[in-house]
Amino acid sequence: MSGRDVILGRVRRALGGPGGAPTAYATDIDRGYRRRHGERTVEQTVDLLAENLAEYRAIVHRTDAAELPLLLMRLLAERWPGTVLVPAGLPPGWMSAVDAPLVHDRAVSTAAELDRSGAVVTGCAVAVAETGTIVLDGSPDQGRRRITLVPDHHICVVRVPDQVVSSVPQALERLDPARPLTWISGPSATSDIELDRVEGVHGPRVLQAVLVSGA
Numbered sequence: 683m684s685g686r687d688v689i690l691g692r693v694r695r696a697l698g699g700p701g702g703a704p705t706a707y708a709t710d711i712d713r714g715y716r717r718r719h720g721e722r723t724v725e726q727t728v729d730l731l732a733e734n735l736a737e738y739r740a741i742v743h744r745t746d747a748a749e750l751p752l753l754l755m756r757l758l759a760e761r762w763p764g765t766v767l768v769p770a771g772l773p774p775g776w777m778s779a780v781d782a783p784l785v786h787d788r789a790v791s792t793a794a795e796l797d798r799s800g801a802v803v804t805g806c807a808v809a810v811a812e813t814g815t816i817v818l819d820g821s822p823d824q825g826r827r828r829i830t831l832v833p834d835h836h837i838c839v840v841r842v843p844d845q846v847v848s849s850v851p852q853a854l855e856r857l858d859p860a861r862p863l864t865w866i867s868g869p870s871a872t873s874d875i876e877l878d879r880v881e882g883v884h885g886p887r888v889l890q891a892v893l894v895s896g897a
Contacts, residue, residue: 718849719812727811728842732893734814738868740889747896750839751779754803757837757890758782763800767829771822772803776839787825793832801835802886807863808853809840809891815850816840816891818864819857827864836886838866842893 722730732742745753758766758780765783777784785799805823809816816838818824830836840846847853857863870885 715851717851722811722848724843727848728846728893730848731809731811731814731840731842731846732891734811735816735868735891736814738814740814740868740891743890743892745892745894747894750776750892750894753892754837755779755781757892758801758803761801761835761888763833763835765799767796767799767802767825767833769804769823769825769829771825772805773823777803787829793828796829796832799833801837802829802833803837803839804830805839805841806845808856809846810848810850810853811846812849814867815853816866817853817857818866819861820864821861827862830864830866831870831885834886835888835890836866836869837890837892839892839894842895 732744735742743753743757754776759782763782765785766777766780767787768777768784769787782801787796802825804818804825805821806816807819807821807824818827818830818838820826824830847856866889869887869889
């Protein structure tokens with residue numbers, strides 16, 4: 683038995699569990715923790731998501747399916763990104779009013795080519811209200827992870843209420859752990875240097891979340 687096994691066994695016993703390593707994680711580990719905090723209506727859950735996204739300095743917009751193309755046109759025109767990256771499976775109607783040239787993600791695209799686009803528009807897999815987190819899983823309307831990390835401006839469309847859950851455990855139930863999951867809580871930021879917040883170091887400097895109903 684290694685020193686690591688001894689220490690982990692002590693931790694398990696201290697927590698009131700068996701001293702040995704679990705034989706089956708699905709049954710030997712207690713999953714009886716709280717799945718969400720408090721009871722909320724659907725509207726309250728969506729409101730909490732918007733509040734926590736804004737707390738992380740994401741810019742939150744609300745619209746319906748009919749007005750979504752016009753809103754995307756306005757958001758992109760305000761920053762004039764030049765070209766806009768779009769994943770291959772993005773619903774075509776979303777970008778129908780956008781004037782900027784669209785660049786479709788391709789496997790052969792280099793990081794330098796992706797960097798020439800000032801913005802990217804994607805969908806999402808799920809959004810977590812309690813943590814203000816948007817999760818991407820590489821589905822056709824989201825594309826590969828790199829297209830959401832290179833451009834400076836990310837617009838992410840969240841279908842409400844279908845894609846909104848209260849808690850992380852509820853989100854995990856919807857996600858496939860074998861897929862490339864990207865968890866986003868606000869724009870890319872770090873405070874490593876003298877606790878001064880700097881945005882855009884590891885990803886987009888601007889995150890705009892569009893909560894769209896009736897999609």
